[in-house]
Structure formats: C-alpha cells, structure tokens
Amino acid sequence: MTAMYSEKVIDHFSNPHNVGEMEGANAVGEVGNARCGDIMRMYLKIEDDVIKDASFKTFGCCAAIASSSVTTDLIKGMTVDEALKFKNAAVVDALDGLPPAKIHCSVLAEEAIKQAIDNYKKGQEKVQ
Amino acid sequence: MNRRIYLDHAATTYLRQEALDAMVPYFGGIYGNPSSIHTFGFEARRALQAARAQIAEVLGAKPEEILFTSGGTESDNLAVRGVAQANKRKGRHIITSQIEHPAVLKTCQTLEKEGFDVTYLPVDQDGIVDLDALKNALRDDTILVSIMAANNEIGTIQPIEEIGRIIKGNSKAYFHVDAVQAVGVTDMSLDRLTDVDLMSFSAHKFYGPSGIGGLFVRKGTRLSAIITGGSQEKGKRAGTENVAGAVGMAEALWLAAQEREEEAARLVKLRDHLIERILREIPDSRLNGHRQKRLPGNANFSFDYIEGESLVMRMSALGIAGSTGSACSSASLDPSHVLLAIGLKHETAHGSYRVTLGKATTRQDIDDTVEALKSVVKDLRDMSPLCQKG
Numbered sequence: 403m404t405a406m407y408s409e410k411v412i413d414h415f416s417n418p419h420n421v422g423e424m425e426g427a428n429a430v431g432e433v434g435n436a437r438c439g440d441i442m443r444m445y446l447k448i449e450d451d452v453i454k455d456a457s458f459k460t461f462g463c464c465a466a467i468a469s470s471s472v473t474t475d476l477i478k479g480m481t482v483d484e485a486l487k488f489k490n491a492a493v494v495d496a497l498d499g500l501p502p503a504k505i506h507c508s509v510l511a512e513e514a515i516k517q518a519i520d521n522y523k524k525g526q527e528k529v530q
Numbered sequence: 531m532n533r534r535i536y537l538d539h540a541a542t543t544y545l546r547q548e549a550l551d552a553m554v555p556y557f558g559g560i561y562g563n564p565s566s567i568h569t570f571g572f573e574a575r576r577a578l579q580a581a582r583a584q585i586a587e588v589l590g591a592k593p594e595e596i597l598f599t600s601g602g603t604e605s606d607n608l609a610v611r612g613v614a615q616a617n618k619r620k621g622r623h624i625i626t627s628q629i630e631h632p633a634v635l636k637t638c639q640t641l642e643k644e645g646f647d648v649t650y651l652p653v654d655q656d657g658i659v660d661l662d663a664l665k666n667a668l669r670d671d672t673i674l675v676s677i678m679a680a681n682n683e684i685g686t687i688q689p690i691e692e693i694g695r696i697i698k699g700n701s702k703a704y705f706h707v708d709a710v711q712a713v714g715v716t717d718m719s720l721d722r723l724t725d726v727d728l729m730s731f732s733a734h735k736f737y738g739p740s741g742i743g744g745l746f747v748r749k750g751t752r753l754s755a756i757i758t759g760g761s762q763e764k765g766k767r768a769g770t771e772n773v774a775g776a777v778g779m780a781e782a783l784w785l786a787a788q789e790r791e792e793e794a795a796r797l798v799k800l801r802d803h804l805i806e807r808i809l810r811e812i813p814d815s816r817l818n819g820h821r822q823k824r825l826p827g828n829a830n831f832s833f834d835y836i837e838g839e840s841l842v843m844r845m846s847a848l849g850i851a852g853s854t855g856s857a858c859s860s861a862s863l864d865p866s867h868v869l870l871a872i873g874l875k876h877e878t879a880h881g882s883y884r885v886t887l888g889k890a891t892t893r894q895d896i897d898d899t900v901e902a903l904k905s906v907v908k909d910l911r912d913m914s915p916l917c918q919k920g
Contacts, residue, residue, distance in 0.1 A: 416847060418913065419891075421912070421913050422912070436877035437876040437877065438876075439837050439876075439877075440837075441914075441916065442540070459914060460913060461837055461913075461914040461915055462837050462840070463837055463856070464839055464840055511848060
C-alpha cells in the first residue's frame with residue numbers, strides 16, 4: 403500500500419491485536435500527548451509477577467498503532483523484570499523496521515510499558 | 531481491492547487526453563531549441579509563442595506578460611525573491627499571510643535572514659485574511675504584498691479585488707497572487723483584477739502536465755531573475771524552454787476556461803452534498819475553511835479524537851485517496867500551519883482529512899466516500915484513548 407512502511411507495520415495497523423480497554427487490568431500506563439499527535443495507553447494484567455494479558459488504546463499515526471499492537475503481543479508472558487528491560491529496538495525489529503521519523507513511536511511503546519509497571523509497583527507498595 | 535477513487539485533485543490532476551495529444555509532436559518530431567535561428571528552432575519557437583498567446587488570452591493578459599517556469603513553486607519563488615531583489619533600494623518590507631503555501635512562506639523566511647522585514651497577516655476562523663491588519667501593515671517601505679487566491683488545504687478564497695484596492699490605495703507595493711489552486715478553477719481574469727501585478731499558476735492543477743507553470747508579470751513590474759544564464763523569457767528565467775509542457779499547459783488551460791462555469795457548478799453541488807452528509811452523519815466532525823467562499827472541489831474536515839495519517843491510510847486501504855494536514859504525514863511535530871492559523875487546537879488539527887474533487891468525480895464516489903469515512907472514523911475512535919464514547 404505504501405513504500406514508507408514494511409508489510410508487518412501495515413498488517414498490525416490494518417488488523418491491530420489486543421485493542422481496547424481491559425476489564426480487570428491492574429497496571430495501566432499512558433504516555434505521549436495530543437499536541438504532538440500521539441497518545442498510547444497500555445493495559446496489563448499481572449499475576450504472580452507475570453504479564454498474563456496486555457491491551458492498548460492509541461491515538462496516533464499508523465506507526466503508533468502498529469507499535470502498540472506488536473508491543474502487546476511481545477510483552478505477554480514476560481515477567482515484570484523482563485518487561486522492565488523491554489527496549490524499543492524489539493518493537494522496531496518485530497515490525498521489520500520503522501522509518502527514521504517514526505522511531506519515536508516505538509519509544510512511546512517502551513515508555514508506556516514502563517509507566518504501567520511503575521504504576522503497578524506503586525499500587526503494590528500501598529497494599530503492603 | 532478493485533475500486534479506486536481519487537479525491538486528491540489539489541495535489542495533482544491527471545493529464546487530460548487533449549493536452550497529451552497536443553504535446554506528443556514536441557516530444558519527437560519537433561525538437562528544435564526555441565532559441566536557435568534555423569528552421570528547427572523556428573518551429574519550436576512558433577509553438578512556444580502560440581502557447582504563450584493562448585495562455586495570455588485566457589488570463590486576460592498580454593503575451594509578453596507571461597513567463598514560463600517549471601511550476602507553481604518556481605513561480606512563487608521568482609515573484610517574491612525577484613521583486614525583493616529588484617526593489618530593495620525602495621524598501622525592504624514584505625507582507626504576506628500566515629496561511630500561504632510553503633513556496634511563499636519559506637521564501638519570505640529566507641529573505642528575513644537576508645535583511646528583509648516580513649509581516650505575516652493573521653486570518654479569521656474561516657481562513658480569510660484580516661483586511662484591517664493589511665491596511666495597518668502597509669508602510670512607505672513596503673515593496674510587495676503576496677496573498678494566495680485560494681488556499682490549497684482548506685480551499686478558502688480570498689477577496690483578491692478588495693485586497694488589491696487596499697494595497698494600491700495605501701501604498702506603492704506590488705501585489706503578487708499565488709493562484710496555483712485557482713487558475714483554471716475560478717475566474718482569475720487579469721483584465722478584471724487590474725491591481726494584481728504578478729500571478730503564479732501551475733499546469734498540473736488544471737489537467738495539464740506537471741513540470742510546467744507560469745508567472746504573469748504585469749508590464750512595468752520590476753523583477754530580477756533568480757535563475758541566471760541564457761536570455762530566455764526576456765532574461766527573467768534562464769534555461770531552454772519546455773516546449774511540450776507549454777503546449778500542454780496552453781491546451782489544458784484553454785479547455786478549462788471553456789468548461790469552467792459548468793464544471794464549477796457541478797463540483798459545488800457534489801461538494802455541498804459531501805459536506806452536508808459528513809457533518810450530519812459523523813458526530814464531532816467540523817468543516818475547515820469558509821462554508822461558501824471556498825474552491826468548488828475542496829472539502830476539509832476535522833474529526834475529533836483521531837489522527838490524520840491513520841485516517842488517510844485506512845481510507846486508502848478502502849480505495850479512497852484523500853490527504854491530511856497532520857504532522858504525522860510530515861517530518862515535523864506540528865500539524866498544518868493553516869489549520870493552526872484558523873484557530874484549531876493541535877489535537878483537532880492532527881485529525882484533519884482533505885477531500886478534493888475533480889472532473890472524474892461522481893455522486894456515487896461521494897456517497898462511497900461518506901460510507902467509508904463513517905466506518906474508518908468509528909474504528910479509529912474505538913481505538914482512541916481520547917474518545918470516551920467508545
């Protein structure tokens with residue numbers, strides 16, 4: 403459809419995985435701002451230190467939506483410690499690359515995960 | 531995907547068959563350089579002069595007032611920079627608007643770095659230039675005012691005659707009009723617009739070839755060349771002329787003028803049908819630009835909670851080709867300077883979708899587009915964290 407994006411990006415953009423708010427999510431992270439044209443919100447369900455489920459809602463371009471979609475796929479099944487080490491490069495790799503101007507979308511995905519886990523840990527501290 | 535609907539005529543139009551047919555001999559058999567003094571050169575020169583005369587006639591100008599260029603961007607550069615250079619001893623102040631095409635805006639910004647003073651006039655919420663601000667901005671050292679006839683993004687048409695009267699009544703400045711979106715579409719007769727000194731136009735916006743455009747330069751206007759070399763185009767634009775392009779542009783412009791009124795009326799009807807349906811059937815949508823004073827084929831919408839590049843690409847997947855003023859379609863983080871100038875918030879400006887109709891557009895195309903937009907906007911809103919309605 404467009405030479406700018408890989409087929410993987412177009413696939414995830416056209417049929418994104420894990421879209422929508424999650425019932426019973428215990429970790430939510432939101433990064434970006436509307437002014438810049440990107441907002442990513444990630445929902446995680448963490449049980450026994452493992453990410454059992456992940457979903458997203460994103461306002462943004464094709465690359466932002468594809469990055470969100472592939473990130474929710476990649477992050478599922480990871481332990482919290484593994485997720486904290488999750489890097490945007492993994493998103494770029496899984497999408498067979500992103501145009502240079504769109505790399506920031508993969509960074510947003512990484513940040514959204516970290517933010518969600520951060521919020522989760524804060525919640526845990528309060529409980530204890 | 532079989533269906534493809536092209537609704538991006540403001541970006542470019544297809545080359546009409548009659549123009550192509552007129553051009554073909556000049557790609558092969560008639561190949562002389564118009565500057566050569568033998569018969570080969572004479573044949574090419576004759577074609578070039580016939581094209582110039584035909585364009586001048588349609589525009590209500592004299593043949594010697596028409597310069598050929600490579601297109602709208604070059605014409606704008608030549609007008610702004612050429613007037614600035616030739617008149618800098620008289621003054622160094624230039625006035626333009628905040629919603630000009632980058633071909634004018636970036637040229638003005640470059641001139642600022644070279645010591646010129648530029649005023650960027652604000653526009654109202656519909657995109658019409660503030661005429662009081664214009665009157666107040668004119669000074670003794672103002673040498674040029676450059677205002678577009680119609681905006682390429684939101685389609686708003688400026689009151690060019692009134693702007694011309696204000697300029698000429700209050701200053702000695704030249705008046706340049708970027709009419710790239712207007713020529714061939716609206717009436718830009720220069721025997722009516724007598725206050726206009728320079729006017730840019732581009733063939734591929736009216737079903738002519740790309741790579742050719744023109745600049746009208748009213749007799750007596752002081753203009754410096756920006757491309758130097760040979761003495762083509764009265765020394766104002768060096769380089770061997772694009773004869774085939776000039777012939778194609780002349781043919782396309784001639785036909786556009788014949789068909790203009792009927793085609794404009796047809797497009798206005800289709801455009802208004804589109805606007806009415808979108809505003810009625812898609813919640814949280816708005817029309818950008820003036821409701822009536824807009825190009826016959828232009829409709830520009832903002833849809834809250836979603837981003838324009840996603841919208842364009844989802845529509846493209848359904849076979850419909852439109853465009854957006856979102857930042858994500860460019861390298862910068864800011865959305866369209868035009869949408870910001872008419873007062874849109876950044877997030878609203880990111881969610882714009884421009885539809886520009888043309889000769890081949892049918893009512894069925896419009897209805898298909900509305901249906902596609904309804905489903906794409908809903909899908910993207912379902913995905914958006916900004917949309918609470920789900």
